[in-house]
Amino acid sequence: MVLADDERMVRTALRAILSAEDDLAVVGEAATGAEAVSVVRRLEPDVVLMDVRMPEIDGIRATERLLRTMRTPPRIVVVTTFENDSYVYDALRAGAAGFLLKRAGAADLVQAVRLVARTDSLLYPAAVRALAAAHARTRRTTALRARLTDREADVLRLMAQGLTNAEIAARLGIGAATVKSHVAALLAKLGARDRTQAVIAAYESGFVSPG
Template sequence: MTIRVLLVDDDPLVCAGLRLMLRGAPDLEVVGEAADGADVPGAVDRLDPDVVLMDIRMPCLDGIAATRALAARTGRTPQVIVLTTFDGDTTVIEALRAGAAGFLVKHTPPEQIVEAVRRAAAGEPVLSPGVARTLITHVTGGVDTRAHRARDRLARLTDREREVALAVADGTSNAEIAQRLHLSVGAVKAHISSALTKLGLANRTQLAVLAHDALDSGAVRPASPGGDR
C-alpha cells in the first residue's frame, strides 16, 4: 500500500529536498505541500495524507498549533511527524502533547526519515535519539503534580490495558508487546485502541508520554502476566 505524505514547511528548498528524498522510496508518495500551518486542514481534506511532515516555525500558524488542530478533528486523521531544526526540551514536549506521532530534527539521515514515515503510518512512535533523551530527561525529573495526574488517568484502564500502555512507553512494537504479554498482535492493537479512547488521546506516542509521566510517581507497575482483568 502506498503511504501518502503531505509536506508542511515554509521553505521551498526544504520541501524540494524532502520531495526528492521520499521519491526514492517506492511505497511513499508526496501528495502535496503546504507553506503554513493555517493551510494544513484544507490540504488534509483535499489530499487525504497518511502522514504529515510538519515544520514548527511558520509565518501565521506554527506547526504545534496545526498538529493540535489535526488531533482534535473527528474521523480519520493523519499521523504527524514534526521535522524541525528546533529540538529544545519545551518544543519536543509541546509537540508530543499536541498529538504528534514523532519528532525528528532536520539533520536526521534521509534513510531514517523514510523509515520514520513508514513507522508513523503503521502507528509506531518515532523519535530521533537526541529527542528520546530529552523525553527521558523530562519524565525522570522527579515526582510532581503531572505524575500524579497521569497516574490517576491510567487508573481508568484495566490491568491489561495498563500493561500494554507501559510496554508502549518502552518503545516496543506491537509484535514485541504481543510476545512479551503472550497476546496476539490483534489483541494488542485492540487494547491500545481502547486505552486511547478511554484516555482521550490521539495516538500511541501520547499514550507513551502519559505512561512515562505516571512512572515518575513510582506508583504504576505492570500487573503480572495473565488474562484480561
C-alpha cells in the same frame, strides 16, 4: 504524504529525497500552518512532515486541528532543528507520532517515514522519554495505576518502549486483536486521542519512569 514547511528549499529537498523511493509519494506541499491544514484535509495523506515553526499558525496548532477534526487523520511527524525544543514536546502531547531533526540524513528520513506509515510505533521513543522527563508537571502514579487493569498496565509500559501492537502481542503471548482492545481501553481511561498522548500521560504521571 504532504510536506509542510515555510522554506521552499527545504520542501524541494525533502521531495527529491522521498520521491526517489518507489514506495513513497509526495502528493502535496504547504508553506504555512493554515495551508497545511487545508491541504491535508483535502488530500488525506497517510503521513505529514510538519515543520514546527510556520507562519499564520504553527505546526503544533496545525497538528491539533488535523487530529481533532479528521475522521482518519494522518500520522504527523514534526520536523525541528533542536530535539529538546519545547515546541516538539507540545506537538507530541498534541498527538504527533514523533519528530525528525532537520539535520537528519536522507536514509534516516526515508526510514522514519516508512516506520510511521507502516506501523503504529512511536518515532524515537527514547527521545520522547527524555522530553517527558524534562517537562513533567505532575506525579499521579498511584491514581493512574488504580484505573488500569494489570494487563492494561503491561500494555502501556510496552507502548512507552515504542513497541507496535504486533510486538506487544508477541511479548505478552496474546492476540493482536486483544492488544488492540487494551489500547482502545487505555486511550479511553487516559482521555488520550492516540498512543502518543497515552505514553506522554504515562511519563508525566510517573507511571513510567524515563530511563
